[in-house]
Amino acid sequence: MEPVSQLMATTRIDHRLTIFPWMGDHCFAGRTVLAAVEAMQLLATCVQAADPQMGVGNMDDARFAKLLAIPPSATTMKVVVELENLEKEGIRARLLSRTQGKVMTRLVSHCELSFIRQAPPVPEKDVWAETPCAKASLSVPVAKIYQELVPFGPAYRTLQDKLFLSAERAWGSLLAYDPGECTATPMGSSFPLDGAMHAACVHGQRLVDFVPFPVGFTSRHVVKPTRAGEFYRTQAELQSFTADELIYNIFIVDQEGEMREWVQALRMRDVSQGRIKPPAWIKA
16 A cells, blocks of 8 residues: 555545454444454554554544444455545544445544654653552452453453542553463554553442543554563553543553553443443442
């Protein structure tokens, strides 16, 4: 494929998405759905294929508009990737699917974000600056989290041991699932960020009357890609919330405290249209 700088302003690519076995562990409301972190990996791979000189570690203005359901027993599925050349700023990438209507086929957006060329300075952040067990008002064993609060299958049970919760924060340990397959992951393992968002989801269930799912973020920055099979630590910091939206900043560091990635203004909302509610005990 030609570098993006030589392509038209907007290019659409028909892509066959490989459905790996572990993707079946990411479920919502009884359906297997493509995790947002997997969608971002796909877009990053397509951007690098279109422009090998383009870095994919810095992202802006992400929107997860609609869950992409994975058909039962599927090993591949057809999707569309749209790349928009933003010239010096970077590339806007969109993951779309085709839906057949009564009259015509339409494109539905599932994930879009901009890969930007400018990297911000790395924040000096100690995610364990406050001792979780001392500051927490509640600690929840991860077995209970993945049974009742974030009911995903084994591959996506990334949080380890206990999640510590205070009024403004959630602290957790992460283990990046090792799928044991040679897959290209230009932004590192998808699983640590997914687990960090589980921490925010659990924290949010104490505050609102719905199960919060990510619907977008202001920016994401991968300083050093995470790796399968490694342990990390995370902190989700509540920035604000209303009756229908919560906003968190997310930080992921390695065992030495080195920043690996962070997300600014992760937006979380109800995507179940009110059908799924948090259990009463998490609010107690």
